[in-house]
Amino acid sequence: MEVIYSMMTLTLIFSTPIIITAIGGMFSERSGVVNVALEGIMMIGGFTAATSIVFLEKSTSFAPWIALLFGLIAGVLISLVHAYISINLGAEQVISGTAINLLAGGLTVYLSQVIFHQQRTQSFETGFIKTTYPGLSKIPIIGRIFFENIYPTVYIALIIVIASWYVLYKTPFGLRLRATGEHPQAVDSVGISVYKMRYIGVLLSGALGGLGGAIMVLTFDTQYTIGSIHGVGFIALASLIFGKWKPAGVLGASLFFGFSQILSVYSTDFAFLAKFPQEFFKILPYLLTIVALLIFSGSSVGPKAAGEPYDKGQR
Amino acid sequence: MNYVIEMLNITKEFPGIKANDNVTLQVKDGEIHALLGENGAGKSTLMSVLFGLYQPEEGKILIKGKEVNVKNPNVANEHGIGMVHQHFKLVHNFTVTENIILGLEPKKSFGRIDIDAAAKKVAKISDKYGLSVDPHAKIEDITVGMQQRVEILKMLYRNAEILIFDEPTAVLTPQEIRELMGIMKELVKEGKSIILITHKLKEIKEVADRCSVLRRGKYIGTVDVGSVSEEEMAEMMVGREVSFEVEKGPANPTDVVLKIENLNVLDSRKLLAVKNLNLEVKAGEILCIAGIDGNGQSELIQAITGLKKIESGKILFEGTNIEHESIRNRTLLGIGHIPEDRHKHGLVLDFSVEQNFILQNYFQEPYSIKGIIQPDAIRAYSEKLIEMFDVRSGQGSITEARSMSGGNQQKAIIAREIDRSPKLLIAAQPTRGLDVGAIEYIHERLIEERDAGKAVLLMSLEMEEVLNVSDRIAVIYEGEIVGILNASETDENEIGLMMSGAKRGKV
């Protein structure tokens, strides 16, 4: 039972960056802009956060939180590039996204060398620390999973899921955003700017991707390296598809992928898992995504206009 | 006189073309004003200027007597102008209410949309104008006619005083057209003004008060509909006398070339689009499939050409069942196909003209020898077709198909399909979107093929084309042939009734 509780807590922890980034991707794609740059955005966010905390941690105890904020802002800035190219210039969005992924790898390591004179950022002393909340952790079952040995960032992820659901389905903004991804001409014809909606969508994905990357580095790492994000951005993309572009679905899919990642940690605890090599658990999320794509292939569930540049002339 | 809209001396130029050349349009308060013109006459440009999508080089716009600078569509909306678009601007997986309130959402606490209040308001407006729309239905679940009403409701919800209908009847059944006419009259009675953009003279006659005519960007004139005949309006539109009759001798049908038995075909939503259909086309005749768009005619043609799998039944071509033959084999057996959508199926727009000419036989000698393309043979063939069919393009054989005019693109397809001398020529909406000159050319070609002893299967949505070009007419309704008529023995009324399912004939 002990193992089960700690597994669930660890699943939450590992899922956190996936959830946040995938929700970001959801906003972008719901507005009609495909974003395969999530990986690169996370890298930029992670690098910025790691660099910020190195410089801040001596002077303030809020350093991790400020670093998160900087990571988020850096994500917004890099996504601005994707937004401009995809929205204003009507570029092939996958190409732009791929270029940003490539750029992020080069830029973060380059800046590490300029700032720290090494291939990675300097190590920081403390990122986020696992906390047990006395009182709350005594609540049966829930307390053990949600309030014992857990990072506060997990709550950020859960709040983002709920908030994004509310925004998407209950508010005028959500209605307009969803309409933009399905039928931009309809949105334009009622006097809403398609460009503006898409900018908001892409910048939200930048903010959340940057935040996701920052959280990842500040919880799992002691410094940013080129391998810090190691494909989690693509797993977030997979969660988005797996979760059918819906907040609850994205949450479920992200938890599932988070779980599949921690299985390797526990493989020694369960005899039947010990048989599989570590690589098997690393492959699992990617393999499952392909399987999921196959299963969903009959029904097109993504936003209809995602990936299509909007040309004002074609009304 | 009270004009709600005056567009005076509007000139709008695009590089190389004057889309509107000194055009004037004056719409009286409370009238239905038709805007008549061929494709490319400048109707949409004029409306785009009114909507602020384009800024004119010259001229001014007065709304209710006051000069207005319409900078963008929002300004037009603020002045009470609303447009019911030809291609509906509706989000398919939203409800009726969600579509209508988009951009003007009523709110309640915590920034939420007050969807209940909105639905009530939508229901109220719907009742007032007798539109009977269900505010909670999803767009993808309601008929095209209903969707159009949602578009109308969208404008009424925004308190539009002047409604523009852009080719509103193209996708409707005769029944729905009649209802729409009723709705339009009701709207005018309630104090709205309407601009009806169309090229269908009959509709203008039926519903409009006055009519302004455009031709090649120029303003021809405005007439009281009651005082002119359809022929006179047609002449204004085309610029010369138009004979509605197509010259052709009697048909001389011989052997059955295509025979369809108990055919069933599913559409993209897995519903039966063609139901138990039987049909025969003989050599030396033009048989026309007539019907309202969406009654299974597209699926029928795709089934014959092999673009769509059939559910059950038989397709006999010269007596052999071709159900399991590939598209390629059907082409080789002697089926020519002028497809419904020339940009989607008919042409590779990024290919040159010559590359498009060999689309159906690129793999055959002399165009390919042992898997290698033969550019010289292709060029020679292309030059021949360009000459024979008078296909005009900027740089001859090497012109990109994309840069050609619609009429010449269609000519290129027709050249390709006819030159292979198919025993069965299928022409699906071959004149869609073309001007009168090109239409006449295509009709002549089809009749030539018929006279040369070929079987021609024509699919058309245009009543005039149905009546004038074909020898026999098979009316399709909800995937079934509900009547087969001799063109010389029937009239628009009878076909119209059958097309709407109100009458059945001999099959």
Next chain:
Amino acid sequence: MKKIYDYILDEKNHHFIIPAISIILGFLVGSIIMIFSGLNPLDMFASIIRGVFGITLSKIGTGKAIFNARYLGEYFVFAMPIILTGLSVAFAFRTGLFNIGAEGQMIVGSFASVVVAILVPLPPVLLLPLVILAGALAGAIWGFVPGILKAKYNVHEVVVTIMMNYIALFMTNYYLKKLPGSTNSKTVALVKGATLKSDFLSDITNHSRLNWGFILVIIAVFSFWYIIEKTTFGYELKAVGYNPDAAKYAGIKVNSRAALSMVIAGAYAGLGGTVLAIGTFGYGRVLPQAEGYGFTGIAVALVGGNTAAGSLLGGLLFGALNAAQPIMQSSGIPKDIAVIISSMIILFIAMQNGIKMLLERLKGGK
């Protein structure tokens, strides 16, 4: 001057002008970044010249040897694999597919070549062709999966190929470590007969790693050109790429053509992996993460306008950047500036609508 100006503004030359402008802008941005981080961009260009031509500019006039043929040899070593991944991406593009999976196809190509070289006991005459074939075949299979999923089930190839890159990486790492004699970072050295290594080529280039792989590259470039421009099959692929609906109407088997195009694209990338494994290195490597040859291939294809000759030129361009990396690093320039420049070039090519608008405006303002 006027002539050049007119040439640049002529729409017919856009296919050449836009990549050229993108390359210039990419280097410009890279230079600006360097200046801002206190580095001299001229040092980078000197590194590139040294990396490509083997000429050390700073040694001119010092009496020391200026030219070192080893750099020239190494330049081609860097260019060869990315020409092949470039061909891979370009080939798929011609059929309208975006092959982000060249990376993974390359990894399995490397892997298959190494496995055959180590495990199959055959005389060199038979072994080498088999090793090469295995690499191309493995890449082809890795391309076939997204190809068939796209063709049969309409699953988007971009997502599938991304996922397959990771599967390739982890899967091959696992098995490479299982091969007899492998350490945690590499396999045993391959027998010389199973490699493309050449003492002759190495000697004339002052002991560079230059190898017979360049013959494979030339064959690949030629085959690409021939298939696309000369064959009936190439006509079909182009028709499918431009307009799959019209291709279907014309009786072309669209799905099988799409799948086949991914197979051929995969084979090119697989061959790239072979050249890397049995040409450049001569042993199998366990990789901590993807090395980016496949992603550079995207840049190569885009710069080269998805043609054979263009991919060759693009490969030589990005090969120059890659070859200069070690030289830059040793002269105090972070080598990742090369990655930044490559990605900026892709971004500028993606911005081609903007560049076109700019050119139009220049034309109008003339």
